[in-house]
Amino acid sequence: EILDDAAGFLMWTQAEAGTCCPLSMTHAAVPALRADAELAAEWEPRLASTVYDPRLRVAGQKPGALFGMGMTEKQGGSDVRANTTVARPLAEAGTYLLTGHKWFCSAPMSDAFLVLAQAPGGLTCFLVPRVLPDGSRNVFLIQRLKDKLGNRSNASAEVEFDGTWARRVGEEGRGVPVIIGMVAATRLDCALGSAGLMRQAVAQAVHHCAYREAFGGKLIDKPLMRNVLADLALESEAATALALRLAAACDDGGEQERAFLRLAVPAAKYWITKRCAPVAVEAAECLGGNGYVEESGLPRLVRESPLNSIWEGAGNVQALDVLRALRREPGALDACLTEIGRAHGADHRLDRAVKALFTELADLEGIEGRARRLVERLALVLQGSLLVRHAPPEVADAFCASRLGGDHGASFGTLPSGLDLEPVVERARPA
Template identity: 85%
Template sequence: MAASTHTVTNQAPPLTGYDVFGADRALVEAVDRHTLPEALEEVRAELSALGRTCGSAQVQEWAVQANENPPRLRTHDRYGNRIDEVDFHPAWHRLLGKGVSAGLTAAWGRPAGHVRRAAAFLVWSQVEAGNGCPLSMTHAAVPALRAEPELAAEWEPRLTSTVYDRELRPARHKAGVLFGMAMTEKQGGSDVRANTTVARPLAEPGAYELTGHKWFCSAPMSDGFLVLAQAAEGPTCFLVPRVLPDDSRNTFRLQRLKDKLGNRSNASSEVEFDGTWARRVGEEGRGVRTIIEMVAATRLDCVLGSAALMRQAVAQAVHHCAHRSAFGGKLIDKPLMRNVLADLAIESEAATALALRLAAAYDDGGERERAFLRLAVPAAKYWVTKRCAPLVVEAAECLGGNGYVEESGLPRLVRESPLNSIWEGAGNVQALDVVRALGREPGALDACLVEIGRARGADHRLDGAIKNLLTELADLESVEGRARRLAERLALVLQGSLLVRYAPPSVADAFCASRLGGDWGAAFGTLPHTLDLTTVTDRARPVM
């Protein structure tokens, strides 16, 4: 009886067996746009290979396993010796190994290195966002370490390696290493100048011992960590190796692992330093300036990570609606559902376009592009990460009850979606950083206005938004109270300028009409009905 009544019909097939990169038209076009012609064939081949890996059923199963089996802290071995280790499921190591081998820590010094790495990070994060944390911090540690050339020469070849070595042993014995970061303390939070961890110089030049605590230490299984501590001259950056050159373990006491809303496969910990050996990075008292290069790079990865979650949520929603029938037809053909899907797709494409533009600025490395990054990164980090959570929740709703069931994968995306807006400085920190850049670095605003101005005259709604932004910028009195509004408007105008120049007319028109023209409701799915929403939705559909 069960066999005759339990016939499964009208269900979307799993979104597997496809090229995650190649199926994302907005990402492919951004990579083409920002890659030199002589390197494009190689970059495309590399990203498509990774995209097929990400789209495979095997890798997606590893992601499920890593999340269902979170890391476990082992403070002591069976004999009572303090070891402070973190055990991960084998699937975690398989995923992290794939990420390292794909070059997600190896952007520096490669042709189109940051664009190809950003695209790869965006693709890879759609599979499992948890291992993005150690990959991101290992990548971002490179510019900070360059403040101390001797340390950079020692560590950079291993940080940029494509070899994953999970064993804890001295770095000189390893072909590749991972880095973490420990800045935040209980009493200070984002106010790192309030940190109380103390650094005392040792006899060896550049060596110190650290005493204190860190409330958040990311990726505690790593080989080394960048840490802020108070030296005689003020907050200073230090490199803390996990294992010392004589093969002994550095004092690195893991107190507990954080029980987080999402990001379950990744370990975040509290750590105590008690005579912990460290090397100074940069000058005493200049720690914030030294480590800010790392923070800027990880903030870009927050933008990329949110763009990845958006893209995967949109892909799942469009895929489901293209296969699911209701009320006499496919869901994707229903006018109201098409409006929702198109609205989600526009948000996702705008995030992707802005994220890859930031990566291209890193590849350029010129003075104007560095100035552009100084203002555009915090604005993008503020806005793109803020848009992620409502988009992912709306995408889950497109699947109906199925989207609330763990097996669909959407609940994992929902839990992950607020993360990037909180880590590496929450919304207020980013908005205030925008204000700080405007006040201290006028070249940053000039660079952003040049970028925005390249689309001037192409769309009247964009022109109006630029005019409104300039009005906001003309009055910086009491700006702190409206810093969020300013960051939002700057990010939207940057996105609008990029889409007007590079996206299909249907996408640019819909973005300008809604985000810049004011004809948009508070919820997704309120685009003007006169727009070409079918073309927008078809563009977002992942082709298997």
Template identity: 80%
Template sequence: MAANTHTVTNQAPPLVGYDVFTADRALTEGVERHVAPELLDGAREELAELGRAAGSAQAQEWGVQANENPPKLRTHDRYGNRIDEVDFHPSWHRLLGKAVSAGLTNAWGRPAGHVRRAAGFLVWTQAEAGHGCPVSMTHATVPALRTDPALAAEWEPRLTSEVYEQGLRPAALKAGSLFGMGMTEKQGGSDVRANTTRAEPLAGDGEYLLTGHKWFCSAPMCDGFLVLAQAAGGLTCFLVPRVLDDGTRNVFRIQRLKDKLGNRSNASSEVEFEGTWARRVGEEGRGVRTIIEMVAATRLDCVIGSAALMRQSVAQAVHHSAYRSAFGGLLIDKPLMRNVLADLALESEAATTLALRLAAAYDADTDEERAFLRLAVPAAKYWVTKRCTPTVAEALECLGGNGYVEESGLPRLLRESPLNSIWEGSGNVQALDVLRALQREPQALNAFLQEVGKARGADHRLDGAIKDLLTELADLNGIEARARRLVERMALVLQGSLLVRWAPPEVADAFCASRLGGDWGTAFGTLPHTLDLASVVERARAVV
């Protein structure tokens, strides 16, 4: 029997049974801004349905179960036959099935498809982030396959299908397929040109056999993979199916699953190829160029995924503070806590607004927008993913000891938070990519400056930051050693310009005063006290 010593009071109720989409004002306003009026009602309806599912007790329980029961590798069957299968908890399949049926693997060729998909990805991954990995890679595979029209015609209908079919069978027999990737190797990591996996051509046109390894192969239960290997003409991109057309298993030896800090529900593996059948994608020696569109799309998903983690953690912090009393009043009304919450809310809104702007550029698909994305994607990937971990950690602290306990859900968000800064190239890789674009593609800088220039004259702190950025860009001495600082300033100026144009005045004012005006401490909660912080916090509140 329970001890009858006290009555439980002053505890916040669970944040459950709410519409994750509709409760997020920055997100809903972004969708309204970037989706054409004739498509808006349909977009709102589909996103609200997904939002209610993401905020339900059922989806939250699926997330807990998928993480408490991580995938298990089965290399052999009971008779000793090599099978290389990964078993997942049923909740993983339910999460993944919902993501696929909601169209989160299909933005290409759909009206406002990238904005609608980005908003859906941001909403649904708040229920559980790990299953977003195969969702992201499947979505991002499409532009890489389009370099080979025959491959695209065969695989694109499966990749964009809204039917999820688990299990290893020939892809032609499945109503929908998922894709993973394998690029990095032990000796090279991000330096993929150091890869040693060999590709030997066969008699069939575009057919090869691969021999080598991949140090990180994501989502090994997928139906196919894009991998890089050395052919006679140099580093080349290949499509590796898990099951061949005749029903036999391709040679895809899973050596082990990674024991990771977070992302526990998702399987990341080390694999060996030995006479593994593959189909060339693109020309020999053009592997990086072929796969770069996939990389860019998954980098955008790193921004969106980090924005989702930030939004969920901030929603939890504000919700807790709205119910928890201490020292004579609600936490949300205490000036210092309000400052912390407002600072967190700014970070979250800036990330969401930037993510949707990038998605809208994909939808526009003009020369100018493609040039803008060339700089904006790596800059956003660098900065937003870097800001994710401190944001989640501070939000956890808002719950005190309760936040440090697994049942709150915040520890899982915290363990997940560093992932996107590493996946698809860590901070240095992104910063160096920005430098490459600055040095080789002047049209990218012109498009970036035109974008931030749309807000010039609206805020003196933003104007000053743009001027300082131009000064930094004019001085290329020692540019590599200070690349991180330069890319940080580019991302902040871009976020500031978007908020000045589109966010409520109190949000834009607080962002520019802190991030661009220099009056910002090293920890959250150091915003100028004269700002309208109460409105900023109320805007971030998820009302159940």
């Protein structure tokens, strides 16, 4: 079921990424709500509904509900333990009044929000409804909507809590462990979203070059343009393969796959989302001046492309999370190496890259300063293993030669000679 949702998410983000944030938040709220069986029983049917009434009403009177999230504050950012929003217990068990400020609140039009605040027992997760059970509005003061680079069709707000009623989710002091399930799910959606944006950018570039004639022939038939298009297609296919592999692991739910996800999700989120911006910009360049004009659709993709890398923990946060998993959960590394090892012996360049990864992992002295390099290598060998096993030989060969064999320049269009690039480009061509 999660794999089906992931495929739909990957497709939909190509058409309209703005609605993906509330979809992602709503879907990701489920694992956090399951920390409280009563809350989960009340809210899950609403979150799973395919019918929605956008009016602000008591949630119990609506056929479906949307969830947002509010974690970050001015002084802390990704360091949510520095949050200063205060939760004061009320007489009714499990209920509190919140006072504080949230610098980023995602999807402020939602029916309810998962937020973090300091309760007497420490940082705790809370459910904040927009409308109270008696039909009155909860105190949810929108200070402003963020003026963002992209993703402008989706609102992000700065909000104030001033005696805002909330229900505790999980135990006091366990806010981060409770909400981390939501964060992991939204990080997967970040990877899927970037993979979708890359796919759309590459599809637009290949389509344009298939019909554009210049210098005596179709652009797609020119060796240099074919190299660029094939290089972009490799990046897109590798991102899609890894993101959907993570979704399949979520569907499985077994202990081995959970261990795999603990390391693979932050690594994939780091690498896939970082590759999105250069892919979108290069794809726009394939259209020449037309790619800089709004009617082409590429400027929207370019503006959207940095979003997923920044959201749900920017690059350094993901890299440090990988280090944390390596130190605290050795089973996570074993699971990743088992996945990578399924392609052992199939390509000498992949085998050599895996050995280099082992060397990197063996030297933990000063590892934090090398964390990005380590995470990049981990993501690349995961992608390489998947493509060697599941992609056409031409795709796997070109990926391993360029990304793992080191025969690649600093920009797209620098694939080595001797590769069969025509089927790589045709594979990425829209039907």
